[in-house]
Amino acid sequence: MLTLLSNSAARDCAGNTRRDFLRAGSLALGGLSLPWLLEAKARAAAAGEAFVKDRAVVVVFLGGGASHIETFNPNMDGPDQSRSVTGEVQTTVPGLTFGGTFPELARFADRAVIVRSFKHPIGNHEQAISHVLTGGTDPNGQAKDGQSLGAMYARIRGANHPETGLPTYALLSDAHKDPQYSREMNRVAVGSRAGSLGAAFEPFVPTGKGPALENMQLRVPADRLDDRRALVGQLDALKKAVDDRDAAVGLGQFDRQAADLLTRGAGQAFDISKEPKAVRDRYDTSSFKTGKKTFEPSSLGKQFLMARRLLEAGCGFVTVQSAGWDMHADGNNPPVKEGMEMLGRPLDKGLSVFLADLQDRGLLEKTLVIVTGDFGRTPKINKNGGRDHWANLCTLALFGGGLKPGVVGKSARDNGTPAADPVTTGHLFGTVMHHLFDVGLVRVARNLPTNLVNLVTNNPPLPGVF
Numbered sequence: 001m002l003t004l005l006s007n008s009a010a011r012d013c014a015g016n017t018r019r020d021f022l023r024a025g026s027l028a029l030g031g032l033s034l035p036w037l038l039e040a041k042a043r044a045a046a047a048g049e050a051f052v053k054d055r056a057v058v059v060v061f062l063g064g065g066a067s068h069i070e071t072f073n074p075n076m077d078g079p080d081q082s083r084s085v086t087g088e089v090q091t092t093v094p095g096l097t098f099g100g101t102f103p104e105l106a107r108f109a110d111r112a113v114i115v116r117s118f119k120h121p122i123g124n125h126e127q128a129i130s131h132v133l134t135g136g137t138d139p140n141g142q143a144k145d146g147q148s149l150g151a152m153y154a155r156i157r158g159a160n161h162p163e164t165g166l167p168t169y170a171l172l173s174d175a176h177k178d179p180q181y182s183r184e185m186n187r188v189a190v191g192s193r194a195g196s197l198g199a200a201f202e203p204f205v206p207t208g209k210g211p212a213l214e215n216m217q218l219r220v221p222a223d224r225l226d227d228r229r230a231l232v233g234q235l236d237a238l239k240k241a242v243d244d245r246d247a248a249v250g251l252g253q254f255d256r257q258a259a260d261l262l263t264r265g266a267g268q269a270f271d272i273s274k275e276p277k278a279v280r281d282r283y284d285t286s287s288f289k290t291g292k293k294t295f296e297p298s299s300l301g302k303q304f305l306m307a308r309r310l311l312e313a314g315c316g317f318v319t320v321q322s323a324g325w326d327m328h329a330d331g332n333n334p335p336v337k338e339g340m341e342m343l344g345r346p347l348d349k350g351l352s353v354f355l356a357d358l359q360d361r362g363l364l365e366k367t368l369v370i371v372t373g374d375f376g377r378t379p380k381i382n383k384n385g386g387r388d389h390w391a392n393l394c395t396l397a398l399f400g401g402g403l404k405p406g407v408v409g410k411s412a413r414d415n416g417t418p419a420a421d422p423v424t425t426g427h428l429f430g431t432v433m434h435h436l437f438d439v440g441l442v443r444v445a446r447n448l449p450t451n452l453v454n455l456v457t458n459n460p461p462l463p464g465v466f
Contacts, residue, residue: 051441052157055366055401056311057432059149059319060351061133062343062373063184064326064333065125067387068395068415069377070099070340072114075415082379082415085337086344096407101344104352111355111364111399113465117409117418118396120375120425123389125326126187128374133191133319135429137455147195149432150317152452154194154201156437161314166269167204170310172303173321178291180332181323188321203319206270206306269313272305280305283353285346290324292332298346304354311358311367316436322347325373329386336377336387355399368401368435372428379416392417396428401435403465423462430459434466 069075074084074097086100091109098106120136122128127141138146150169157168171192176182194201268274285301300322307318324343329335334342351371358364376394377387393411409421433439433456442448443457 049441049445051438051445053366053436053438055368055436056316056363057149057153057318057401057436058307058311058367058369059133059317060347060369060371061129061188061319061321062325062347062371062395063129063188063321063323065128065374065377065389066325066395067099067327067336067340067377068116068118068393068411069379069387070336070344071102071371071395072098072397073116073393073411073415074099075411078413078415079379081381082413085381086340093405099340099344101340102348104348105355108352108355108399110405111359112405113398113403113408113462114406115396115398115408115423115462116393116411117421118372118394118423118428119392119418120394121391123375123391125184125374125389126190128391129187129191132372132374132425132428133188134195134425135432135459136425137429143190143193145195147197147201148192148203148319149429150192150203150319151194151197151201152455153317153432153436155197156442156448156452156456157316159200161316164314166310166314168315169201169203169317170307170315171203171205171319171321172306173205174299174303176291176323177294177296178324179294180292180326181290184323184326185321188319192319204315269309269315270306272302272309275305275309279357282357283350285350288342288346288349290342290346292324292334298350300346301350301353304350308354308357308361308363311363312361327377327386328388329382329384333386335385336381337385339386358400364400365402368403368432369399370428370432371395371397371399379414390416396423398431398462398465403431403435406464408462408465421463426459427462429455431461431465433459434461 069082070084070086074088076083076088076097084099088097088100089103089106090097091106093109096109096114098109120128120131122131122141124141126143129141130138130143130146131141133148134146135149138144154168159168160166161168171189173185173188176185192203272280283301283305286297286299288298289295290298300320303320307320310318322343324333324339326333327336327339333339351369355364355369358367358369373395375389375391378390380387382388393416409423410419411417412419437456439457442453445453
């Protein structure tokens with residue numbers, strides 16, 4: 001299998017080494033992996049099935065648990081502490097407001113479904129993240145059951161795009177200097193797992209952090225990975241070796257795709273330097289400094305730009321991870337007002353540019369962008385100016401995807417519980433799957449695991465959005 005390997009032995013908390021630099025497919029330089037190839041062909045057969053829609057999903061996961069109050073339910077007519085401490089901004093939809101740090105996102109309210117009655121039963125970070133990212137298939141959040149929504153999609157559609165070889169499922173995050181941010185990133189990596197579906201359906205992680213695919217191997221010293229010309233030389237040599245081998249023995253379709261990801265155009269999807277400077281500048285969020293104990297420029301805009309490039313190259317499910325939203329106002333986290341100024345502003349810029357870019361390129365109608373997190377925050381402010389964990393009402397907003405825009409559900413006056421039409425993680429699961437698949441055809445499809453078919457067909461979507 002083809003992996004770019006350095007000689008670094010440093011490992012992250014998931015046991016991965018920094019040498020896991022870029023991976024794809026299953027071509028071994030020492031010989032073809034025929035059992036994998038047969039399995040890959042069987043997996044990818046589903047990619048041509050009629051039940052797979054030409055759709056994509058991007059999950060923007062606000063690790064730490066963003067306040068539902070300061071994001072999409074400012075509740076300015078409610079009791080004092082249940083109102084947004086950042087105020088509100090009027091959106092393009094009369095009578096609908098967002099929190100005060102989202103003036104740019106407010107322009108996309110007419111393409112959004114705002115859920116004001118989303119709840120689940122788990123108030124601890126690790127368990128809540130696993131529960132949400134698995135669409136409730138991990139009911140207790142113990143990471144012993146279930147698998148992520150993206151992994152399930154990859155299992156049904158196929159682990160790689162049938163033409164470009166690009167992985168179906170990707171997790172975009174960034175290394176953090178702040179230890180709290182690193183913890184939140186690693187929790188999202190666990191929640192993004194494939195579980196019993198197997199390693200082939202783990203998310204592709206371009207940074208090499210977190211879960212990773214088995215792939216092809218190319219040994220490159222660590223000090224040469226930063227030398228673009230040296231790296232290009234290595235890849236050119238690999239391309240020649242692959243071409244020579246293909247001419248000699250004939251590579252199968254999926255082995256060719258694996259090699260193409262690194263030696264031809266698809267691999268360029270991960271290189272945002274290919275974008276015009278004006279586009280990179282538009283996405284750039286580095287002027288915002290984020291952190292608690294250690295501050296660094298926000299890289300969220302770069303993650304959104306890479307997400308757009310991956311979508312265009314055939315990736316069907318992308319998770320964009322943003323850390324720092326655990327706004328207790330304690331030793332590790334800021335008060336909610338300061339925290340929303342620090343994190344809400346780059347999210348507002350990066351996500352709104354991303355949505356505008358998708359719209360301009362004709363991709364927003366088929367791309368469902370979901371904004372959520374661990375849970376919501378308490379409708380009362382603690383003595384230090386923070387809000388604490390609160391799963392009785394959580395953050396959930398959906399943009400694009402051809403959904404019928406509007407507000408789903410209603411919160412109680414104190415912004416602490418649903419007052420009408422409670423929404424669960426099962427509804428989130430159903431909405432994602434109805435967006436990605438023709439569920440009626442999934443029901444009668446062959447060669448799909450029965451348990452996945454049952455999950456896809458038995459979970460209802462949000463009411464009234466399709």
